[in-house]
Amino acid sequence: MLSLHTNAAALSTQNSLSSTQKSLSTSMTRLGTGYRVNSAMDDAAGLQIATRLDSQTRGMAVAQRNTQNGISMLQTGEGALNEVSNILLRMKDLATEAFSASSTATDKTAMQNEYDALGTELTNIVKNTSFGGTQLFSDGTTIDGSNGKMSAAMSFQIGASAGETMSVDVSTQLTALATSLGAVSSQYNATPAAGTELSATANTLLTTLGTAIDKVGELRASFGAAANRLDHVYNNLQNMSTNTTAAKGRIMDTDFAAESSTMTTKQMLLQSGTAMLKQSNSMSGLVMSLLG
Known part of the structure; x- marks a missing residue:
C-alpha cells in the first residue's frame, strides 16, 4: 500500500539500522579494549563468574609469594643451624683432643679459650638470627628458645580461602636445642662464665655434644620438611593459577x-x-x- 503517512519499509529499515549500529559499536568496543565483557550488560552471568575467578587468581598470587617468603624464612633458620652444627663439631673435636693424656695443661687452656669463643658465638647466632627484622630463635635477649618467631606455631596462608593455611610448629625442638646448648658451654647463658668443660676428669662432654648435634639435626630436618612442603604448595598454586586465569580469559577476553x-x-x-x-x-x- 502506498501511503504518505506510513512508510513501512523506511520504519523497518530504520529499526534494522539501529540494531546494526548498536552491534557494530559493541564489536568496536570489544576490539578496542580487548575484552569481550566490558560491562555487566554484555554478559551478566559471565562477569560474575569471571570476578570470582579473578578473586581466586589474585589470592593465589599472594599465596605464592607467601610460600616463597616462608621458604626463605625457614632457609634462613636452617642456614643458621648449619653454622651451629659446624661449631658443635669443632667443639667436639676440641673435647676429643682435650680428653687425651697427650694434651698438656697448657694445651687444654688454649683449647678451652677456643671452646669458650665458640660457645659465645652459639649465643650470638641464637640471639641475633632474624628474618625481616624479627628474631627467629629468641627475642634478642633470652636464649632459651622462647619469645622468637619460631618459638610458637607459625601459620602460613597458602591459598585464597580462609581454610587454606599451613601450620609449622618447631617450638619443642627449638627448646630442646637451647637446653642442649646450655649444657654444652657455660658461655651459653644469660651470665656467661669462664668455661671449665675441658678440664673435667670424665669425658661425658662428648656425649653432651653428641646430644646437641642430634638436636640441631632434628630441628634442621623439621625446617627442611616444612620448606619442601611449601615448595610443593607453590607448584600446585602455580598450576591452579594458570588454569583459573585461562578460564577467566575465555569469559572476558575478545x-x-x-x-x-x-x-x-x-x-x-x-x-x-x-x-x-x-x-x-x-x-x-x-x-x-x-x-x-
Whole structure:
C-alpha cells in the first residue's frame, strides 16, 4: 500500500539500522579494549563468574609469594643451624683432643679459650638470627628458645580461602636445642662464665655434644620438611593459577578473529541499510505521481 503517512519499509529499515549500529559499536568496543565483557550488560552471568575467578587468581598470587617468603624464612633458620652444627663439631673435636693424656695443661687452656669463643658465638647466632627484622630463635635477649618467631606455631596462608593455611610448629625442638646448648658451654647463658668443660676428669662432654648435634639435626630436618612442603604448595598454586586465569580469559577476553569478522559484517549491513533507507524514502514520491 502506498501511503504518505506510513512508510513501512523506511520504519523497518530504520529499526534494522539501529540494531546494526548498536552491534557494530559493541564489536568496536570489544576490539578496542580487548575484552569481550566490558560491562555487566554484555554478559551478566559471565562477569560474575569471571570476578570470582579473578578473586581466586589474585589470592593465589599472594599465596605464592607467601610460600616463597616462608621458604626463605625457614632457609634462613636452617642456614643458621648449619653454622651451629659446624661449631658443635669443632667443639667436639676440641673435647676429643682435650680428653687425651697427650694434651698438656697448657694445651687444654688454649683449647678451652677456643671452646669458650665458640660457645659465645652459639649465643650470638641464637640471639641475633632474624628474618625481616624479627628474631627467629629468641627475642634478642633470652636464649632459651622462647619469645622468637619460631618459638610458637607459625601459620602460613597458602591459598585464597580462609581454610587454606599451613601450620609449622618447631617450638619443642627449638627448646630442646637451647637446653642442649646450655649444657654444652657455660658461655651459653644469660651470665656467661669462664668455661671449665675441658678440664673435667670424665669425658661425658662428648656425649653432651653428641646430644646437641642430634638436636640441631632434628630441628634442621623439621625446617627442611616444612620448606619442601611449601615448595610443593607453590607448584600446585602455580598450576591452579594458570588454569583459573585461562578460564577467566575465555569469559572476558575478545576473540579477535570472530569479532573482526562480526565488525566487517555489521559495517556492510550498515552501508546497505543506509542505501535502502534512502530508497524507501523515495517511495513516498510515487504517491504524488498518482495525483498528477
